[in-house]
Amino acid sequence: MEKWEEYVRRVVPYTPGEQPKETDVIKLNTNENPYPPCEGAKKLLENYNSDDLKLYPDPACTELVDAIAKVQNVKPENVFVGIGSDDVLSMAFLTFFGSDKPILFPDITYSFYDVWADVYNIPYKTKPLDEDFEIKNEDYLEPNGGIVFPNPNAPTGVYKETQEIEKIIKANKDSVVIIDEAYIDFGGQSCVPLINKYDNLLVVQTFSKSRSMAGVRIGYAIGSEQLIKFMSDVKFSINSYTLNRLSLKLGVLALEDTDYFNKTTQKIISTREKTKTQLESLGFNCLESKSNFIFASHKSVSAAKIFEELKKRRIFVRYWNKPRIDNHLRITIGTDEQMEKLICALEEIVACED
Numbered sequence: 001m002e003k004w005e006e007y008v009r010r011v012v013p014y015t016p017g018e019q020p021k022e023t024d025v026i027k028l029n030t031n032e033n034p035y036p037p038c039e040g041a042k043k044l045l046e047n048y049n050s051d052d053l054k055l056y057p058d059p060a061c062t063e064l065v066d067a068i069a070k071v072q073n074v075k076p077e078n079v080f081v082g083i084g085s086d087d088v089l090s091m092a093f094l095t096f097f098g099s100d101k102p103i104l105f106p107d108i109t110y111s112f113y114d115v116w117a118d119v120y121n122i123p124y125k126t127k128p129l130d131e132d133f134e135i136k137n138e139d140y141l142e143p144n145g146g147i148v149f150p151n152p153n154a155p156t157g158v159y160k161e162t163q164e165i166e167k168i169i170k171a172n173k174d175s176v177v178i179i180d181e182a183y184i185d186f187g188g189q190s191c192v193p194l195i196n197k198y199d200n201l202l203v204v205q206t207f208s209k210s211r212s213m214a215g216v217r218i219g220y221a222i223g224s225e226q227l228i229k230f231m232s233d234v235k236f237s238i239n240s241y242t243l244n245r246l247s248l249k250l251g252v253l254a255l256e257d258t259d260y261f262n263k264t265t266q267k268i269i270s271t272r273e274k275t276k277t278q279l280e281s282l283g284f285n286c287l288e289s290k291s292n293f294i295f296a297s298h299k300s301v302s303a304a305k306i307f308e309e310l311k312k313r314r315i316f317v318r319y320w321n322k323p324r325i326d327n328h329l330r331i332t333i334g335t336d337e338q339m340e341k342l343i344c345a346l347e348e349i350v351a352c353e354d
């Protein structure tokens with residue numbers, strides 16, 4: 001081993017879902033939106049003058065921050081933006097989780113949380129979900145250095161009522177509670193209004209799912225002015241120019257097109273419910289989902305087998321060979337047409353194995 005290797009920060013990185021090079025696949029593995037970004041985004045790109053890119057972007061991201069504040073009914077001082085919610089969450093971990101006490105999050109949850117905790121040397125403890133994959137409030141009452149979980153949770157899609165989340169926030173006024181609302185627009189109620197009551201609450205959302213802009217990379221956090229100021233200080237100590245000029249414009253356009261947002265999120269919800277019924281009739285057990293995906297296991301065919309069989313048919317879903325979830329598949333909701341093809345493939349796979 002070279003001497004310098006002793007000083008390397010060693011981490012086990014997060015593994016994102018596969019992004020296949022081929023385009024003729026049905027991609028239901030990374031919870032992207034099957035519908036394109038709003039019409040305004042298309043028009044902007046068609047007419048974009050690349051001269052605009054000579055200049056640095058606005059470091060404060062003012063126009064986008066103002067547009068988010070308007071949609072969320074908060075002040076611009078309550079908004080922090082970053083390069084996808086991964087960037088925002090990572091900044092929040094770095095800013096708020098500096099205690100010697102462990103931060104708490106569920107055992108089955110977004111698998112980036114333990115990676116950020118490791119890279120920033122944050123102690124953490126995971127709390128097991130109950131047998132119905134629900135977060136148990138009583139697990140979050142012990143002394144801690146912070147709390148984070150998604151609502152709805154990922155990869156389960158299970159939603160927790162805001163009144164229940166408020167109990168957790170109320171009982172943890174000495175630490176920052178982060179609610180990761182990446183999937184909140186698919187039928188859940190946001191905790192954003194609670195930021196006026198609790199200055200230790202940070203709510204994180206993204207343009208990647210409900211706004212069809214995973215490729216643009218915009219995420220944001222809403223919290224008390226104090227929390228946002230602390231996060232901005234850390235951000236401006238690392239990288240002043242996060243969002244590029246084009247992303248800033250695309251984000252504003254996505255927020256302006258409320259009709260398209262409502263239409264596409266509603267469509268995904270109705271496709272989800274239809275798909276769930278079809279999966280159940282094929283012998284799948286599906287958790288109640290308020291997200292743009294379904295977490296399902298089959299009564300007789302293993303998830304690993306179905307995953308491989310689907311892949312052979314060029315349908316990509318997500319599978320984790322991890323304790324408690326190694327017999328489940330996470331299936332992103334696509335268009336009705338894509339889901340019909342999925343159901344046909346599953347009929348075939350299940351019939352072969354039964």
Ligand code: PMP
Pocket residue numbers: 083084085086087110150154180182205206207208214218219
């Ligand atoms: N939180 C959760 C729970 C997620 O599933 C994802 C998507 N992988 C993210 C945050 C990050 O999304 P993005 O960085 O695209 O905003």
